[in-house]
Amino acid sequence: MKDNQPILEVDRIIHEPARLLIMTILSMAEKADFLFLLTETGLTRGNLSTHLSKLEDTGYVEIEKTYRGKIPQTLCAITPAGLEAFEKYRKQINKFLKR
Amino acid sequence: MKDNQPILEVDRIIHEPARLLIMTILSMAEKADFLFLLTETGLTRGNLSTHLSKLEDTGYVEIEKTYRGKIPQTLCAITPAGLEAFEKYRKQINKFLKR
């Protein structure tokens, strides 16, 4: 018990590897479009789509739909809440894994 | 893609917070019994039991059943494979979260 338990309460939204990767990328770029995330993560389109939706539902990512010419484009950006949750997650994990 | 993908391949057996906690404790003690793990992790008996079974099935933990007087006792120890997997996991996550 004691100060072990925090690890049991890590944010599962971020803990999922695919989403951790997405959040990491979005925390560095101000905006990223779907296709960039697609190649950068190596996820399938289906899975990238569902993970982004979940991040959006949670309020960690904001999704803006525009067009690049006639072709649809989905722009993604991390929200302040997302960035905060991401930093908190990193601190928790780092602290736990240090010895 | 590139050197992001390793994070997508983290060992899910260890990545699960409850098991990460169990493995962390077992990596420090040589042996731990069920009740020690129970209080130390704060998990329910049911969940501790199933997580230990999964770790055992994976070959990361060895479980020895004995008696303390007339009362059953379950002793748990990390295996070499388990320790190796645990260290690998830590390295992967640490490396990913740096930067």
Next chain:
DNA sequence: ATAAACAAGTTTGTAATACAAACCGGTTTG
């Protein structure tokens, strides 16, 4: 013109889970 291929995503189906709650075989207590 219209069919076939392509682009950019979304939705659906399924199998694998994590957790809680119920259960179980023995032991001690009232």
Next chain:
DNA sequence: CAAACCGGTTTGTATTACAAACTTGTTTAT
């Protein structure tokens, strides 16, 4: 000897993560 307790295990359920199928629109070929 019944009830409570110990030390767990098994079962039931709701959530998931992923793959595969689908959708809406655009471009290319015929």
